Amino acid sequence: MKILFAINQLSEFVGGSLVPVEVAEYLHGMGHDCTIAANHVDEPLAPLVARQGIVVTDEIPALNAFDFDLVWLQNHTAPLLRYEPVDGSRERTLFVFAHLSGLTFHENPGLVFEPLLADVTIANSENLKRHLTQLDVPPDGIVVYPNPAPAGFWRIDPAAEPAQTPTTVQLISNHAPPEIIDALALCSQRGIDTAHIGQAGTYVRVTPEMLGADGAVVSVGKSVQYAVARGIPPYVYDRWGGPGYLTVENFERAASANFSGRCCFRKIDAQQIAEEIVEGFPAACRFLAGLPPGLLRRYRMEPYIEQLLSRIDSAPPNAARLETLIQKAPWLRRERFMALGIRDNFRGHKAGNAKIRQMRRETRKLKRRLQPG
Missing domain, CATH: 3.40.50 (Rossmann fold)
Incomplete structure (x- = not known):
């Protein structure tokens, strides 16, 4: 099977990146074709993942969601993907929206794509599940995934x-x-x-x-x-x-x-x-x-992933999903503009931080050269 993970960043050793990485590593080890797409891809995490044979890319907008059997989504990345029926597209795609916190906008539910597409909503705790239900996420579709260990x-x-x-x-x-x-x-x-x-x-x-x-x-x-x-x-x-x-x-x-x-x-x-x-x-x-x-x-990872895989065959047909998406096209375009703005701002933020770190390194080197003796 082909499986896609679309997240905000694949660079730092943080839970929001390591959770999908661990799932991708397990599925890749089972022989599935895994891709991790992120708005920001960098050291130290991205090279570690790529060396295992998992595809890593920062071009989320170039990917067609219907080319995958399972799509795992975080951080408002769903609007960045394309949804096009082309040769080789899957008849069905299971859409999993993962939420690992409720503290920031990045981790809270999306406005249009998520309600239309979500087959499974993941929350990493009972408290977060309650938070999501207060935002009108259907409780029956929420799976508590308590950061289980591989x-x-x-x-x-x-x-x-x-x-x-x-x-x-x-x-x-x-x-x-x-x-x-x-x-x-x-x-x-x-x-x-x-x-x-x-x-x-x-x-x-x-x-x-x-x-x-x-x-x-x-x-x-x-x-x-x-x-x-x-x-x-x-x-x-x-x-x-x-x-x-x-x-x-x-x-x-x-x-x-x-x-x-x-x-x-x-x-x-x-x-x-x-x-x-x-x-x-x-x-x-x-x-x-x-x-x-x-x-x-409760804290073993593999049974949760096996349960997700077992739900792919019962996911709605992508042809039916496309009809629904077309009906909501103006709203979807609005959310896509917002997601592109989030992506550009975050990438600019990371680039700016990298430039600051580089300037600090160069300043320290210059100070050492100017020191007497």
Whole structure:
């Protein structure tokens, strides 16, 4: 099958890009022909994806949606595609609209294309599902896709007696607040190995091998599911605060907000964070080891994707979709103009940031050359 992912950016290691990338990697591994099209394509993420044989392009408007069996859409990219019946077009295309947040315009539902085309709407949490239904997205069409982890992350070993303190504490964050950075330093002073994976630390894609045993992970969002899959207790805290280690009392509430910390907005200081990370570690290990298999299955990625594939044959015929699109043509043109403006503005924003970074590098080089001696 041919599968298309249309997103806003394929450059940074962020959830909005990594979610479709993980799905594309799985489908590509099954032998499907996958394309990821983004408004902005750049290092470091895009080359990693392209080297796997997945097609990467920044020319979304050149693509015809009806050439694909499944189209996964994010960030108001649906209006950028063409919808034309030509030789080689599919009789049916399943349209999946994925929403990974409700905080920004980019992540909220589209105005015309999405209501007309959506066969499946994805929300990454129960809270987001409620938000989408308040915007008149039909609840029956919403699938909660809780940032599940790919098979490579799963390693649930038989429960062993946990260590009294973590041997390592890994912070995974692109936007860690000061209290977390300070807490990491306090853990280090106790003789615990610490590391920061993210834009202010070591900026790499998180892999299963990075998440070692006998340690704790401090993070929110996708990395929490990664940690759960590896059997490593996650301490849920970031710029929104958070509940800390997962417990019987807070697990479902934290999950309903996609482990973002927005389940409680609890903000504490560095000293308390460090104490909770160290002192609460054994109990957090025991809680994680005791999670039932049925609950853990919720966070395995592959069953969700298999369910999507099974729905392709029941998608509406593209001929019928085209008739509906033609009836709404003036409204669709309006939304396309808006999507093109969003695309141009975002690409300009990225180009401007790149130019600023280049000028800063050149300024630093010039200062070094002008220094005496």
